Amino acid sequence: MIALPMPEDAADRRARLEKTWADPKGVWGFLTTVDHKRIAARYIVTVIALMFLAGMLGLHMRLQLAFPDLKILGPQMYNETFSLHGSTMLFLVSVPVMEAMAIWLVPLMLGQRGMAYPRLAAFSYWMYLGGVMMLWVPHALGITPDLGWFEYPPLSGPGYSPGHRADIWAQMITFTEVAALAASVNIVATIIKLRPPGMTLARMPMFLWAMLVASLMTIFALPAVMLVTSMLISDRLVSTHFFAPAGGGDALLFQHLFWFFGHPEVYIIFVPAIGFVTAIVETFSRRTIFGHTALVLSVLSIGVLAFGLWVHHMFAVGLPRLGNAFYTAASMAIALPAGLQIFCWIATLWSGRPRFATPLLWVIGFILTFVVGGLSGIMTASAPLDLQLTDTYFIVAHFHYVLVGGAMFPLIGALCYWYPKATGRMMSERWGIVAFALVFGGFNLGFFPMHILGLEGMPRRIYTYSAGMGWGPLNLVATIGSAASILGGLVLVGNAWISRKHGTLAGANPWDGPSLEWAALSPPPTYNFEYTPVVESIAPLWTAKDGLPVMTGAGVDRREVVVTSAIDGVPLYRHKGAQPSIWPLVAAVATTIMFVASIFTPWAVAWGAVPIGAALTGWFWPQRPRARTGPLRTRAR
Amino acid sequence: MTPDLPARPVGDLAYLPEHADGAAHVVWWGNVGFMLIEGTGFLLAIGAYLYLQSQSPAWPLNGDALPALTWSGIFTGGLVLSIIPNLWVRRQARQKREGRVRIGVLTMTLIGFALITARWFEFQHLGVRWNGDAYGSVVWLLMVLHTSHVVTDLGETAVQAAWLYTHEVGPDQFADVEDNANYWNFVVLAWLPIYGLIYWLPRLA
DSSP, X not given: OOOOOOHHHHHHHHXXXXXXXXXXXXXXXXXXXXXXXXXXXXXXXXXXXXXXXXXXXHXXXXXXXXXXXXXXXXXXXXXXXXXXXXXXXXXXXXXXXXXXXXXXXXXXXXTOSSOSSHHHHHHHHHHHHHHHHHHHHHHHTTOOOXXXXXXXXXXXXXXXXXXXXXXXXXXXXXXXXXXXXXXXXXXXXXXXXXXXXXXXXXXXXXXXXXXXXXXXXXXXXXXHHHHHHHHHHHHHHSOOOTTOGGGTOOHHHHXXXXXXXXXXXXXXXXXXXXXXXXXXXXXXXXXXXXXXXXXXXXXXXXXXXXXXXXXXXXXXXXXXHHHHHHHHHHHHHTHHHHHHXXXXXXXXHHHSOXXXXXXXXXXXXXXXXXXXXXXXXXXXXXXXXXXXXXXXXXXXXXXXXXXXXXXXHHHHHHHHHHXXXXXXXXXXXXXXXXXXXXXXXXXXXXXXXXXXXXXXXXXXXXXXOOGGGSOHHHHHHHHHHHHHHHHHHHHHHHHHHHHHHHSOBOOSOTXXXXXXXXGSOSSOOTTSXXXXXXOOSSSHHHHOTTSEEEEEOSXXXXXXXXXXXXXXXXXXXXXXXXXXXXXXXXXXXXXXXXXXXXXXXXXXXXXXXXXXXXXXXXXXOOOOXXXXXXXXXXXXX | OBTTBOEEEEXXXXXXXXXXXXXXXXXXXHHHHHHHHHHHHHHHHHHHHHHHHHTOXXXXXXXXXXXXXXXXXXXXXXXXXXXXXXXXXXXXXXXXOHHHHHHHHHHHHHHHHHHHHHHHHHHHTSSSOTTTOHHHXXXXXXXXXXXXXXXXXXXXXXXXXXXXXXXXOOXXXXXXXXXXXXXXXXXXXXXXXXXXXXXXXXXXX
C-alpha cells in the first residue's frame, strides 16, 4: 500500500517542488525561463497585440472601401496594408497561436510537469519574436512588403521588385517557420513520449490527437515554404534562375511549392480548432464525445488529403484539364471528413444536456459560420466556377469564413474555456455574450455581402471603385459589420483584462471538465502536478471515484518528467528536465543576425553560422565532471 | 490533487531508471523529427529539379557540361564507406564503452574533414555555376543543401569528440553519440538519390 505524505509533510513537499521548478527572479528569469506556461503566455500576448494591429489594418481598408472613390488610402498604401494584414494574420497569428495553445495545454492535459524539450520551446518563441520584428520594424521605418501574403514571381523577382520589401517578407517567413517547426517537433515528442501512465492512444483526448496531426502536418508542409522563399531570395540576391523563364526557370514552380505548403497550412490552422471544439462540446454537453473514433479517423484523413489539394489554388494558371479535374475531386473529398466532424458534434450536443455558456456559444457560432465557408469552398473547388470567382471578393469572403469562422471562433471559445485555468478567475458571462454577439453578428454582416460583391464581379485587392459599378451599398454594410466585430474583439479583451483581477474565483474545475488539466490548481503552480496522474478512461475526471488515481515517485528536488511508451503509455524512465537557460535566447539572436544579414549579402550564411554554432555548443554542452580517464584526463596536483 | 479531487496513490515511479537508450529516450524522437523536416526539404528540392527538367527542352540546358564523376565518386564512395565506422561507434555507444566511443567519434570527425575536402573539389568540377541558368541553380541548390548537412553534422561530431575526451561520459552522452550516429546515417542516405539525380540521370536520359 503506497501512502501519501501527511498534510504537514505535504506542504513541505509542495515548497520543495516550487523551489525545484522556480525561475530565477526578475529580468534574468524572464530571459531564461523554460516554463511552458510562461512561454505560451508570452506567445499569446504577442499574438493578441498583432491581432489588434492586423484588425486595425483591416478596418483601414474597410474605411477606404466604404464608399466609391474615397482617397483615405492611395494605391501603394492600400497594397502595403493588405499585404501586412494578410502576412501578419497567416504567418504571425494563426499558426503561432495554435502552437502557443498547445505549448500551454499539452503538458497540462498529459498531467506532466513540462514539455519534452523545454529549451526548444523557449527558442521557438524567440525566433517567432524575430519574425514579428522582421516584418513590423521595417514597417515602422516605412519599408513594407506590398505584394500580398503570397508574393509570386516574376512580380517579386529582382526585375520588378527592387529594394528589400520582398526580401523582408520572404525572410519573415523563414523566422516563423523555424519557430513553428521547433514547436511542432516538441509537441509531437511530448504527445508521443510524455503521456501519463494508462493513457493509451485509444484514451487520448481529441485535442491531443488534433495537435499531433497538426504538428506532423507542419513538419511535412513548412519545409516547402522555407525552400521556396529561400529560392526567391537567392534569385534576388545571387542571380539564380529558379523562377526566371529567360534563364530556363519557371515562375509556376514558385506557385507549386508555395501552395504545397499553403493549402496544408489552412488545415494546420483548422485542425487544432477541431480539438478545441471537441473539448468544449464534450464539457458543455456533459457527456463523452459522440464518435470519438470517427473523429480521430477524420482528422487523420484530413491530415493526408490536405497534401493532395494544392493545385486548386492554381486553376486559373492554365494547367492540363485532367489535372484540374483530379484536384477538383480531391478538394471535394475533404469535405467528407469535415462534414463527419460536424455531425459528431451535433450528435453530442443533441444527446447531451448542453449548457450554453460563452465557450459553447463560440462553438455554435463556429459551426454556423464554418458550414457556410465549407459550402463556398465546395463551390470554388469546381475548376470552371473557380475560374469565374478567383481573385474576386467571393474568395475574400470564403477564406475569411473558413479562417475566422473555422479557426478564430473556436480559438476564442478555447480562450474563454481555459481562461479560468490560466488565471484562477472567471470571465464575466454577461460581457462574454455581448462580445460574442458583436463579433459573430458583425463578422457575418461584414463578410457575407462580400460573396455577393464577388459574384457581381468586384475584384479583390483594388483600392477603390467608381460609383457606377453599384458596389457602394454592400461595401458600406461590410464596413459597418467589420467595425462592429472589432468593437466586439475589444470588449472580449477588456473582459479578459478586468476579470484577471476582479473575476470570481474559479477553483480547479469550474466547468466540470473531464480531462487532466482540470485536476491541477488554477492557475497551475510552476510544477503543474504534485503527483503523476494515472488515466483509466477517456474522460479521467468523470470516472475518478474516491479521488484521482496517481503514482508517486517523480522527482521532488530534481526536475523530472515521466517518459512512457509510445503506444500504451507504460512508464519507462524518469527524464531529467532542463534548467532555465540563456542559450535559447542567445541562439535565437545569433540566428536572427544571420537571417537579417543574409538578405544583404550571401556571405552572411557562412560567417553567420559561426556564432550560431557557438550558441548551440553552449546550449548542448553537458555539465559533468572532468574526465578521469583517457589522454585528456585531469591529473591530480 | 485539488481540494475537491484528492489524490489516490495506485503506484510508485521511484523504482524507474533515470535513463534510457534508443527509441525509449525522449531525445531520440526529436532527432527523428528533425530528420523528417530535413528529409522533406530534400524531397521537395529533388521535386524542383525534376520539375525544371520536365519543363526544359534539353537537360542540362544550353549545352552545359555534365558534372564530373571523379571527385563526386570519391566523395560518394567515402561517404558510403563511412557508414561502417559509424555503425561501429553506435554499437560502442549502446554498450557504453567509454574509451572506444572516444576513439570512434574522433575517427568520425577526421573522416568528416576528409569528406568535406573531397566535397570542396567536387564543387570545383560541377561544370556549371549557380547563376548560369536554372539547371545550374537547381544543381547548386541540391549540393548546398546537402553540404550544409555534412558540415552541420561534422561540427556536431567535432564538438562531441572534444567534450568526450575532456569529461566523464554519462548515460545521456552515450545516447547523444547514438543520436549523432543515426543522424550521420541520414546524411549518407539522403545523398544517394541526390547523387543519382545530379550525376547519372542526365547521362542516362
